[in-house]
Ligand SMILES: Nc1ncnc2c1ncn2[C@@H]1O[C@H](COP(=O)(O)OP(=O)(O)OP(=O)(O)O)[C@@H](O)[C@H]1O
């Protein structure tokens with residue numbers, strides 16, 4: 024049996040199913056992220072684990088104990104809130120020591136453990152300060168120290184980094200993971216930032232409209248999205264509509280606007296409409312006249328470590344990303360050939376409408 | 387709050403002490419007073435009993451009462467108008483000041499609100515009294531001594547002094563919500579300063595002016611200390627006749643009838659305002 | 673910040689003079705050595721202040737008012753804190769009604785409240801009782817406390833309380849250690865504004881005080897309608913002084929503009 028188990032958890036608000044039939048097992052010491060667009064029920068799920076929202080149905084077990092209806096203050100979980108929720112009228116030390124006080128830890132031990140926790144988050148010199156005298160990143164770390172000092176069985180983080188600027192956020196991601204490794208606490212984190220989820224989680228849980236759509240390791244979610252929604256929500260994708268022309272044993276020939284392309288047959292039938300999904304960084308831009316598709320550079324964007332090109336061609340506009348290796352980028356207007364490795368193509372059966380980029384909606 | 391949904395009505399338990407006190411000391415006395423206003427009054431014995439509409443009829447037909455109601459209405463309306471004329475520009479001027487002057491003068495204009503109205507009425511009676519500085523100045527200018535006290539004018543001046551903060555506060559509040567860039571935008575389109583104020587600023591602070599006027603009018607119409615101390619014995623207003631009926635004539639039912647009418651007029655004005663004006667502006671100004 | 677033109681500044685100066693004149697003259701006349709209400713042109717004297725302290729009625733009324741204001745402000749806060757929590761934190765039937773009821777003394781003229789309570793007190797035989805006077809004052813100052821508290825509680829990040837729960841605190845502990853300290857500025861500001869309003873109240877009190885419970889404003893009103901001498905000015909100056917201290921305190925703990933302007 025897993026350490027933390029949610030079984031068929033549902034939360035209804037009136038007629039709205041904020042969370043539907045969520046089943047999730049988290050192993051001891053694991054770092055799991057809940058990832059999904061705004062309003063998909065991530066916070067609600069976390070709050071049910073924390074005990075601030077009561078599940079309409081389903082059960083939650085922690086280390087074999089049923090905590091579905093336990094009060095929040097008896098669960099002993101460590102929680103880091105998006106707003107940090109520091110006690111504004113207490114010093115950093117008192118903030119961190121509050122939970123130990125509630126557990127009636129003797130004073131001397133309390134001090135040692137607070138010092139240790141503050142050391143872990145590199146805040147030892149700030150113990151006497153009030154929250155308003157700290158920077159955003161420092162507050163965030165106080166909130167973390169306050170949660171881990173009680174040695175909770177599970178650490179719950181609700182968008183812990185979303186109030187930080189980009190640079191600090193990246194630094195904190197690694198620090199967070201580092202601290203979690205050191206203390207070994209089972210962690211569930213909510214985020215709508217996929218880079219954050221991918222870089223620090225053991226497993227990522229993708230949610231959509233109150234349901235879990237995929238649970239997997241980060242790279243598998245990226246490379247093998249199980250639904251069209253995930254392939255669009257996670258990262259950027261080129262969607263190429265086509266029709267299966269012929270099946271030749273293990274290979275299928277697909278016509279993309281009249282241009283034949285070979286893919287793995289995998290259960291397709293002749294005449295079927297399909298959509299090929301290819302990630303921009305998997306496209307190679309080569310000399311004009313070569314490769315699978317012809318194209319022309321329409322726009323180019325400098326992203327620092329990469330170049331993003333928009334390539335006009337017979338299938339409309341494709342996105343392609345190439346690493347910035349220091350050589351001169353392609354000029355706009357230049358004709359190019361577009362190529363890819365057959366193994367990087369993901370096939371969806373049926374036609375996918377060109378919906379607006381869901382990653383934008385999620386912001 | 388916590389996972390367990392609040393058991394029996396926690397909020398009712400929490401608000402029960404205050405609710406009981408308010409029921410006992412607001413609702414009950416108001417109902418009792420409304421009932422009292424329909425009692426007959428025996429002048430000889432001072433007993434109250436039975437049912438009659440006489441007090442209301444008297445108030446609504448007797449020229450003595452009508453004159454007092456009319457005077458109260460006139461004084462309150464004039465005080466309100468003057469408060470608008472002084473308070474609105476003053477709030478605008480305050481909002482355009484830089485700190486620290488802005489805070490200092492806001493304090494100067496608003497803090498008298500917290501000084502007992504008796505003290506302020508007394509201050510005005512000294513300023514306007516026969517030996518006061520205003521008369522001294524008039525004498526020095528060769529106008530001769532004037533009888534300023536115990537006139538409607540004095541009551542109005544003192545009421546304006548008492549009520550001005552109630553006008554400045556809501557106007558100031560709506561000015562705070564106003565985006566200064568909007569006025570600048572109007573100016574940048576070539577509007578003159580006057581046009582900008584009239585066409586852009588005024589419509590947005592109109593709800594503030596209206597709500598201020600309402601408070602000022604309501605408080606002025608029921609003001610007691612100012613007419614009592616500065617109106618003298620002959621310049622009666624609604625509040626002072628209620629006082630007389632209760633504490634001099636001991637005709638409580640009559641006093642109760644006047645009080646009920648005063649309350650009714652107040653509530654009607656307030657509720658109408660809420661229904662009509664606020665709804666309208668909420669929609670337009672969000 | 674755009675500057676005001678000269679006309680605007682002249683207007684502003686006149687308004688400020690108008691607002692301050694009656695208070696300034698009261699304070700000046702209080703120091704007159706004369707027997708009549710006149711400006712102290714021949715030096716300052718404290719004789720009228722001494723007269724106040726030797727006038728037993730005024731001294732007694734002062735203590736009445738002080739006790740009344742202390743008690744009613746404190747009790748109003750004690751009643752308003754739970755009520756404000758209930759109104760802001762829960763959805764329940766009757767919530768809108770309670771909210772209106774608690775704020776109603778702001779729109780019911782004090783005169784009407786005075787005669788209404790006089791009737792009630794006469795019926796229950798409580799005329800002139802200090803306890804009932806306190807209760808009446810609690811009712812009229814509670815709305816001021818409620819407004820500040822509702823603003824304080826509404827602008828409060830609930831997740832701070834949730835954080836305390838998650839750390840194992842009981843509901844009582846959360847209230848004592850987290851909620852109360854965080855709304856403390858609202859509580860203190862509410863207490864002070866309640867104190868000032870109770871201390872100043874005239875119109876309602878005049879109906880429900882008896883000779884032994886007469887408050888300072890009522891005493892002054894009755895004194896001023898009969899005789900006028902500089903002692904009134906001295907009492908007024910004392911009141912202006914007390915109010916000034918309270919206003920400065922209020923400004924310190926809560927910000928006066930926030931109280932007067934903030935939630936209107
Ligand atoms: N107390 C509530 N009452 C009614 N509906 C609610 C309540 N709390 C949340 N919801 C609804 O439940 C759904 C899920 O909300 P939730 O806060 O879990 O989303 P989320 O995934 O955390 O979104 P975000 O990324 O914006 O934080 C939303 O549609 C929200 O409107």
Ligand SMILES: [Mg+2]
Pocket residue numbers: 065066067
């Ligand atoms: Mg959320």
